[in-house]
Amino acid sequence: MSVDWIMLVPSIVFTKIKTNFSEKIKTKHNMTNKNFSTSSKSDSEAVFPFVYVKTLSASEQGRDLQGTSINGALFTFQIEVIDNKKQQNAREIMGEIVRIMKEMGFENNSMPFFEDTNDNTHRIVARFRKMMTDED
Numbered sequence: 001m002s003v004d005w006i007m008l009v010p011s012i013v014f015t016k017i018k019t020n021f022s023e024k025i026k027t028k029h030n031m032t033n034k035n036f037s038t039s040s041k042s043d044s045e046a047v048f049p050f051v052y053v054k055t056l057s058a059s060e061q062g063r064d065l066q067g068t069s070i071n072g073a074l075f076t077f078q079i080e081v082i083d084n085k086k087q088q089n090a091r092e093i094m095g096e097i098v099r100i101m102k103e104m105g106f107e108n109n110s111m112p113f114f115e116d117t118n119d120n121t122h123r124i125v126a127r128f129r130k131m132m133t134d135e136d
Contacts (some may be wrong), residue, residue: 003070011038014036014053020100025093034047035051038054048082048084049081052080053079054080061073074129078125079094079101089122106130111126
């Protein structure tokens with residue numbers, strides 16, 4: 001049995017966030033694919049508002065007696081929205097992220113909260129989790 005599916009989940013979730021994102025909100029904030037990333041570091045200049053999708057450590061679920069395949073996994077994603085203008089911008093974009101993640105069936109296990117920054121930006125963070133199988 002192939003376990004490739006567990007390696008594909010993060011890129012599938014990231015792609016769905018970008019493609020299901022409201023065009024109205026993208027247009028309002030001049031957002032393109034450059035505003036979304038799975039990498040926290042880059043050599044290029046920062047683009048705001050910025051949506052960072054981080055895959056946290058997943059854990060195997062639904063183990064069978066043989067234990068030779070991965071039947072399911074509990075995936076957790078931390079999503080951060082950073083804006084350099086207004087807290088309201090970050091809040092609006094995070095609201096869209098919450099909508100998309102809920103549409104995909106994720107549980108919001110850490111509600112959005114603002115974190116203080118030292119660089120005059122507004123950062124809001126949330127975590128989402130979902131038990132998934134190769135059927136998802």
